[in-house]
Amino acid sequence: MYNLIFYTTERGDSPVDEFLDGLDKKSRAKVAAHLSLLEEQGPNLKRPYADVVRGKIRELRIQRSSNQYRILFFFQVRDQIVLAHAFIKKTQQLKEKDIELAEKRMEDWIQRFPTGGTI
Secondary structure (H helix, E strand, C coil): EEEEEEEECCCCCCCHHHHHHCCCCHHHHHHHHHHHHEEEEEEEHCCCEEEEECEEHHHEEECCCCEEEEEEEECCCEEEEEEEEEEEEECCCCCHHHHHHHHHHHHHHHHHHCCCCCC
């Protein structure tokens, strides 16, 4: 079992939490089911549920009706999975700005919590 950690800014904002709060009930339930799979399987969760994006950044892939949700995450020490960024995917490929934002948040997190962290 892995521990899901929501990335938080130094001010305490949690962008992934805020994204999830904006979803309707059914979409949130579908995302929660995928997060549970990620929690159980960690790095063993493969396509179509998860995939490598670039470097240490991975994506959780959720399809609900016409929407494609993505949660970008990375593995930290031991059993920690940090959820860095979430969005609705509207194009064929991931946007560079979304990947860069996840990488920036990963660097920030690792700098603040080099041995892992929970909030």
